[in-house]
Amino acid sequence: MRMTVEDVMTTKVVSVTAATPFKDIAQALITGGISAVPVLDDDDHVIGMVSEADLLRKEEFREEFYQEGYRPPLRARLRHPKGRQKADGDTAADLMTSPAITVTPAATAVTAARLMDARDVKRLAVVDYDGRLQGVVSRRDLVKLFLRDDEEIAAEIRDDVLDRTLWVDTSNVTVSVDNGVVTLSGWMDRRTETAIAARMTSRVNGVVDVVNKLTWKNDDSTWEAR
Template identity: 45%
Template structure:
């Protein structure tokens, strides 16, 4: 099975600035494009940092005000006048060929809402956000069923397509049937759960046919 890659879901139109971009120009870009952060790149278009709305707001937080409480400003950013002084560095990046699962794990580990996407030469080619990763859950139930039957049951487990009934409703997968002796329910459920867009998996075994105990010739 192949997960969708970051390249499949990322946004390739990326507003970017360089280290010398002035404070006001960055603020203007954030408002003009309705974005909350902008990557900072070097002369080779390789990301070196990110400037966010919060970085710009250090300028306001740094102004003394009676009775003010909250997050303490960072002195360096309070006095910064360009991207080099404002940015948070190093940026958290994803490679274009990462799976969406890898990207989601890195986002969670670093507590960030987006990742800069780089190619094999570490050049910026896009941005992937949490909402971009959620696109995998927009896959149709039919697409999920087809992948489970063809990739999980047949190709990976070697089962006949008719061995297990696969029903998918709103991303929830219900499997019913009898598995071959070498295939476990746990393995089947884990493989189906790893399909991009699957929300939940349940296996319902088919009862063995009852016998009357008589031995027939």
Template identity: 40%
Template sequence: MRTWTVRDVMTTAVVTVAEHAPYREVVDLLVGNRFSAVPVVDGSRRVTGVVSEADLLRKIEYAGAEAPRLFEGRRRRGERVKATGRTAGDLMSAPPVTVLAGTSLPAAARLMDAEGVKRLPVVDDGGRLVGIVSRGDLLKVHLRPDDEILADVPLRGGAAVPGRRRRPGAGHGRGRRGRPGRGRRPLVDDRHDIAERMTRQVAGVVEVVDELEYEYDDRAILGAGIAYGIA
């Protein structure tokens, strides 16, 4: 089964800014390109931070009230400091939340959700920028054609199981878009659950219609044997 990673869906042509880029230049870049955020990189294209619309808005939010106040929390104090920033390096959020190109799509989605971000800079092992991935990029797998999705299902037709060859004529399958069907298999053991779980993990599958049938279920037989003390 093919495992889709961030590398398969990321955008490689990434617009960036240097740490010394002035405030107005960053505003022009975000507004002109309709970006909500942009990576900040050093001379070696290592990601040192991300500057977003929210970071830039500190100048408006705290205009004329940049001085820290008594008993104010750390977060609020940091925001007031950003309001005095003049460059991308002053304004950016750091350290940046990044992801490796080989990260699986589910792991990338969980990271976005946990960090509350809409996109992630993609870096290599040295922290150098190689792309960017957004929430929309992760959803691209659900635009794949049915035939392409079915080709990635490791147990097509319900006749192949891990560690076994396919038995000709042993199964059939049907399905609708994003819903691979699972057909009949003459002999079934605990690999039934494995088959369904692996199919759900195929990129682009949104629902599995389980139509597996058995001649016997060896899990039930084993359970009965244990219950009677004969296994």
């Protein structure tokens, strides 16, 4: 069974409002040991996210332009329009990235990981279908999926993949797991069935790699090519 965002997300979330001052946001990040906080409206709708990077722009621009006490040249202001605005910001409304990148609790953990990678963020706000905050999922939450016990992974592969999902005889298949690396050995009736078994095994949460040592009685791969 594939894990969803709801299975791994944090439900006790540190959040701020649009009016929260810069220093209070910084304190929330430091105290909570987190990299970003969701910004909520009065009905708990997520309207944005403020990250460490958003806060650091203020000091970044101060270093770059203000140490000699002059106003940034026009070309610099045009080159960093959003950064310039955030560097001047004093509240979450000024600093936040909006709209926030969100995911639903029902989304798979893999979907969340791909979204983080595509958008280059470390945390996602988890919202219901009305956009209200339900939790937060971080990269660290997703990495925990790979800390599953080997026996737990093996049991899921045997019970859910081999016995329930594959509608073929898997009684001659052996599953062993070592530090998340799964080895499938034994034999099945058709070659295509061994490929399907390996592919479905690779999708189990906590599986680092699959070593497919399965053999077959009938090579039906040429039929599949047709």
